[in-house]
Amino acid sequence: MMTGITGTPGTGKTSIAAELERRGHAVVRLTDTVRPYVIEEDCDRQTLVVDVDRWVEEFEPLDGFVEGHLAHLLPCDRVVVLRCRPDILRKRLLPRNYPEEKVAENVEAEALDVILIETLEEHPDEHVLEVDTTDLSVDECADRIGRFVRGELPPSYGSIDWSDYLEVGR
Numbered sequence: 001m002m003t004g005i006t007g008t009p010g011t012g013k014t015s016i017a018a019e020l021e022r023r024g025h026a027v028v029r030l031t032d033t034v035r036p037y038v039i040e041e042d043c044d045r046q047t048l049v050v051d052v053d054r055w056v057e058e059f060e061p062l063d064g065f066v067e068g069h070l071a072h073l074l075p076c077d078r079v080v081v082l083r084c085r086p087d088i089l090r091k092r093l094l095p096r097n098y099p100e101e102k103v104a105e106n107v108e109a110e111a112l113d114v115i116l117i118e119t120l121e122e123h124p125d126e127h128v129l130e131v132d133t134t135d136l137s138v139d140e141c142a143d144r145i146g147r148f149v150r151g152e153l154p155p156s157y158g159s160i161d162w163s164d165y166l167e168v169g170r
C-alpha cells in the first residue's frame with residue numbers, strides 16, 4: 001500500500017516521514033525523485049518548477065510512504081494531509097530565511113485549505129486523513145498515521161477552519 005504524506009511546506013512532512021522511516025517503514029522523498037523533471041528554477045521564490053504530469057506518469061509505486069507537497073497527485077492508496085495553524089506555521093517557516101512573499105504565500109495557502117482541496121479532487125473521502133500537527137509531537141503524528149494505515153483509525157478531514165487566520169499570511 002502506498003501512502004502519500006502531503007501538506008503545505010512547514011507542516012511537518014519531512015520530520016514525520018523521518019520518524020516513520022526510523023520505525024521501519026519504507027519512505028520515498030519527492031525531492032529525491034523530481035530532479036529529472038525540473039523545467040526551471042525560480043530563484044526569486046526559491047522554488048523548482050516541475051513537469052508534474054510526466055513525473056506522476058513515470059513514478060514507480062511502492063509499499064510505504066511518499067513524502068512531499070505533491071504526494072497527493074500520485075495514485076496513492078491513502079493520503080495523509082498534514083496541517084498546521086497559520087500563525088504557528090509562520091513561526092516554523094521564519095528560520096528558513098525564505099523571501100517574505102514565499103512565507104506569506106504558504107501561510108495563506110494553509111489558511112485556505114489548498115492542499116486538502118487538491119487532495120479531495122484526486123482521492124475518495126475514505127482514503128484521506130487530515131492530521132493537525134499544531135499541538136502534537138512528531139511521535140504522536142507518526143502514531144496516528146501508523147494507526148490509519150493499519151486501519152485502526154478511520155479516515156477523517158474537514159474539522160479545520162482557519163479562515164480567521166487569513167490575515168496572518170500578510
Ligand SMILES: Nc1ncnc2c1ncn2[C@@H]1O[C@H](COP(=O)(O)OP(=O)(O)OP(=O)(O)O)[C@@H](O)[C@H]1O
Nearest residue numbers: 008009010011012013014015092133136137138141
Ligand atoms: N507535530 C509536528 N510534526 C512535524 N513537525 C513538527 C511538529 N511540531 C513541530 N514541528 C516542527 O515543524 C517543522 C516542520 O518542518 P519540516 O521540514 O518537517 O516540514 P515539511 O512539511 O517537510 O516542509 P517542506 O515541504 O518545506 O520540506 C520542524 O522544525 C519540526 O521540528
